[in-house]
Amino acid sequence: MRLIIAILLTLMPISGTFAQMLAFNIEAPPELNVTVITDGVLDYGNLLQNQGLVQIMLNNPQTEVISIEGQFNQNVRVTITPPAALQLDASNTLPYTLGASYANQGENNKGQAISFNGSNVATFRIKEGGAPQGGPRGGGPPTATAYLYLYGDITVGNVNAGTYSGILNIFVEYE
Amino acid sequence: MKLKSLIIFTAAIFSIGGFAVSTGYAQGGSSSGDRFSIGVSARVVNTIEMVTLRDMQFGPVQPGQQQISIDPLLDSESGKMIAIGIPESRIRVSFVRERVLTSSDGSETLTFTYEIAGNDRDDQSSAELLQSDNRNFGLNSRGEYYFWIGGQVNIQDAKPGKYNGDFTIEVEYI
Numbered sequence: 001m002r003l004i005i006a007i008l009l010t011l012m013p014i015s016g017t018f019a020q021m022l023a024f025n026i027e028a029p030p031e032l033n034v035t036v037i038t039d040g041v042l043d044y045g046n047l048l049q050n051q052g053l054v055q056i057m058l059n060n061p062q063t064e065v066i067s068i069e070g071q072f073n074q075n076v077r078v079t080i081t082p083p084a085a086l087q088l089d090a091s092n093t094l095p096y097t098l099g100a101s102y103a104n105q106g107e108n109n110k111g112q113a114i115s116f117n118g119s120n121v122a123t124f125r126i127k128e129g130g131a132p133q134g135g136p137r138g139g140g141p142p143t144a145t146a147y148l149y150l151y152g153d154i155t156v157g158n159v160n161a162g163t164y165s166g167i168l169n170i171f172v173e174y175e
Numbered sequence: 176m177k178l179k180s181l182i183i184f185t186a187a188i189f190s191i192g193g194f195a196v197s198t199g200y201a202q203g204g205s206s207s208g209d210r211f212s213i214g215v216s217a218r219v220v221n222t223i224e225m226v227t228l229r230d231m232q233f234g235p236v237q238p239g240q241q242q243i244s245i246d247p248l249l250d251s252e253s254g255k256m257i258a259i260g261i262p263e264s265r266i267r268v269s270f271v272r273e274r275v276l277t278s279s280d281g282s283e284t285l286t287f288t289y290e291i292a293g294n295d296r297d298d299q300s301s302a303e304l305l306q307s308d309n310r311n312f313g314l315n316s317r318g319e320y321y322f323w324i325g326g327q328v329n330i331q332d333a334k335p336g337k338y339n340g341d342f343t344i345e346v347e348y349i
Contacts, residue, residue: 034209044217046259046318054217064213086217094217150213159219166215173208 029071030143034172037065037108037147042168044154051156058101058110064150065108068172072127072144075175078102080120082152083166092159096166099152104128108147123175148172220318223260223346230254231324240330247292247325248302254324255299258346262318265311265349268293272307276328276340283334289326289342299323311349320346 042064044054056062068076080100085093101113104124116122127144150168231245231254247253258266276285294302295315302323314320324342 032209034211036211036213041214041216043317044215045262045316046218046220048261049219049221051261066211066213083215086215088219094219096215152215154217156217156219161219161221161224164217164219168213168215169210170213171208171210 029074029141029174031070032076032172032174033067033069035067035069037067038063040064042150042152047156049156049161050158053153053155055153056099056151058099058113058115058149058151060151062151063110066148066150066170067108067145068126068148069143069145070126070174071141072131073125073141075123075125076146077121077123077173077175078148079171079173080116080150081169081171082120083168086154086164086166088160088162088164092162092164094154094156094159094164097153098168099150101149102146103149104146106132106144108145110149113147113149218259220259223258223266223348225344225346226257226259228255228257236330242327242329242331244327245325247290247323248299248304250325252325253292253299254342256322256324256344258314258320258322260314260318260346260348262314262316264314264318266314266320267347267349268305268312268320268344270305270307270342270344274340274342276338278334278336278338280336283336283338285328285330285333285338287326287328287340289324291344292323292325294321295319297321 042056043062044056045062047054068078070076078100080098082098083096085095087093098116098120100116100120100122101110102116102122102124103109103112103114104127105112106127106129114124124146126146132142132144148170150170232252233243233245234252236243245252260266270289270291272289274287274289276287278284291305292299292302293305293312295313297319299321302321312320322344
C-alpha cells in the first residue's frame, strides 16, 4: 500500500507557479553613414562618334568612390540600379555596363577591392579582419568604413554629338 | 523612421516569444538604409570642336590712350576658348597673328596683334605663350585644351568709332 501511494505521488503532476523576470536589450546597429567621396559624376569626358568601347576601370581616377560607415561586424547589402544606357534623346544612346567593387578591410584602397562580378548586388561585412581600434563614444560596438567603387563601360556608336547622361541609383542597407 | 522600425521589432519579440527564455541579443532587423545616386555622363563630339567660353572684353577707351593691351597670361579680360577632341591625342595649332579691324562705317582700319596662351589644364596662370607657327600639343585625358586670347592694338591715330574683327585659330589632329 505504501508503495502504491509513493508511486501515485511520483506520477502526479507537480503543480505550482513559476515566474521569471525577463529583460531584453535589443541594440540596433548605428545608422549607416554613406558618403560620396568623389564628385558624384562618373564622367567619361569627351568622346568621338564611333569611338567604340570606352572604359573607366577600377584604377582610373574617374572612378567614383563612396564610403559606407557602420557597425564593423554587420553585413551590408548594396544594390545598384544602373541605367541601361546614357541618353541624349530616345534615339541617341550609349549602352552602359556597370562596374562595381568594394573594399572592406578598413582602407580606401582599390588594391583591396573585390568585384561585384557582373552582379548589381553585393553583400559583405563592413570590416573584415577584426575589430577596428577604439569605439564610439558611449560604448557600443565600434564602427568601421567600407568603400564602394563605381565605374564601367560605354560604347559610342554612330550617334549624334551632344551630352549624354544617366543615373546610377544605389541602395545600402544592413542585411 | 528608423527608430520607429526598431520599436515595432522589439514588440514582436516579446509577443511571439512569450515567456520563453531567449539567450543572446537580437541584432539586425533594423531598416537602416541609405539611398543615393551617382550621375553618369559623356560628351560626344564630331571631330575637334572649338568652343568659345568667353570673348575678349575691352573696357572703354580713354581719350589720349595710345594702346589697348590684353595679356593672355594675366588679364581676366582675355578671351577664352577650348578645343575638345580625342583624349590624349596630339594636335597642331596655328593662328594668324595679325588681323585687321574695320570701323563700323568701313572707313578706318586698325591692326590687332594677337597673343595666345595655351594649356591642357584650365589654368591661365600656368599657360604658355604660343607662337603663330605650328606647334605640337596634346589634349588632356578629357580631350581638352584651353586657349586664352589677348593682344595689342595701337589706337594712337585711330578715329572714334566702333571697330570689329575676328580671330581665326586652326586646330587639327597630327
